Amino acid sequence: MDQQIRAMFRLQDPAVLREQIRALLDVTRRHLAREEEVMFKAARDAIEKGELEHLGHHWAEFRGVLLRD
Numbered sequence: 001m002d003q004q005i006r007a008m009f010r011l012q013d014p015a016v017l018r019e020q021i022r023a024l025l026d027v028t029r030r031h032l033a034r035e036e037e038v039m040f041k042a043a044r045d046a047i048e049k050g051e052l053e054h055l056g057h058h059w060a061e062f063r064g065v066l067l068r069d
Contacts, residue, residue: 001027
């Protein structure tokens, strides 16, 4: 993915650049969907609910995100 991003900086044709950006977004969306499907489920299964909530609040505080109750 890093190589793909670096290569985009060398592109001269705007149409090709748009195509490459769309392709990169597609890869990123699929990666994040898979992460949601596999990794977050594994975390929910492996970590007790109270600890998972604590970690979530810590994550949100660190990033300045407000969580809904």
